[in-house]
Amino acid sequence: MGLDFDSFVLAASTADLSTEPVARDHADAIEFRMDLAEESLEALESYDDGDGELPVLATNRAEWEGGEWNGDDAARLEALAEATRFEAVGAIDIELESILEGDAEDLLETARERDVTVVASAHDFEGTPTRGEMVSTLTEAGKYADVSKLAVTAESHADTLAVLAATEQMTAHGDRVATMAMGELGSHTRAVAPVYGSKIGYAPVEAPDATAPGQYDLETLSRLVSQLEA
Numbered sequence: 001m002g003l004d005f006d007s008f009v010l011a012a013s014t015a016d017l018s019t020e021p022v023a024r025d026h027a028d029a030i031e032f033r034m035d036l037a038e039e040s041l042e043a044l045e046s047y048d049d050g051d052g053e054l055p056v057l058a059t060n061r062a063e064w065e066g067g068e069w070n071g072d073d074a075a076r077l078e079a080l081a082e083a084t085r086f087e088a089v090g091a092i093d094i095e096l097e098s099i100l101e102g103d104a105e106d107l108l109e110t111a112r113e114r115d116v117t118v119v120a121s122a123h124d125f126e127g128t129p130t131r132g133e134m135v136s137t138l139t140e141a142g143k144y145a146d147v148s149k150l151a152v153t154a155e156s157h158a159d160t161l162a163v164l165a166a167t168e169q170m171t172a173h174g175d176r177v178a179t180m181a182m183g184e185l186g187s188h189t190r191a192v193a194p195v196y197g198s199k200i201g202y203a204p205v206e207a208p209d210a211t212a213p214g215q216y217d218l219e220t221l222s223r224l225v226s227q228l229e230a
């Protein structure tokens, strides 16, 4: 089943699919961080065979993009392709860099054939590019994917405003984007970016299991987003 991101999707980010029943109360989907999990394909199989209800966005983040997969990159993308076989997997996240390098062509095709939504992502762990640069990156990602995602690191309030402005610009143009500023200064953008059109939020079920700096826990982000939406 393709996961559509027509409206905001709150994803519980986890390395452990057995947390899904707890996440269900607040999340619309699970972001399964395959790179942080052991035996990730086996875990997806049990999820499919069990009573998992939330659709899965599968991510297999490379070490060079802030994740923990430090093995062969072709094998990393292959595991992601394997993940699309499972009924529960409605979307996959592919690094924009892999796409631009030409490494993800087969994976993109497999996802299309299996009606799995593609999120193309880029991360900046050092800082926040200008609004124009962020718009370019998101536009580039949108050429290959259903959703363009950009996570940057805020070092000032001006950075957080630039992220929100880029989000608004892309959304007004009819593009589907997911944006957030990482780091403590950026936390509030996780709650506010959806107001400007961001379509995916990420939060750990429990705060200590955060998958990126500055994340709110799931219950908190769910509350903040729905209050701002009201």
Ligand SMILES: O=C1C[C@@](O)(C(=O)O)C[C@@H](O)[C@@H]1O
Pocket: 013, 031, 033, 059, 061, 093, 121, 151, 180, 182, 202, 203, 211, 212, 213, 215
């Ligand atoms: O890319 C993203 C966004 C993220 O980095 C965040 O900042 O919430 C969290 C990751 O789990 C996810 O894959």
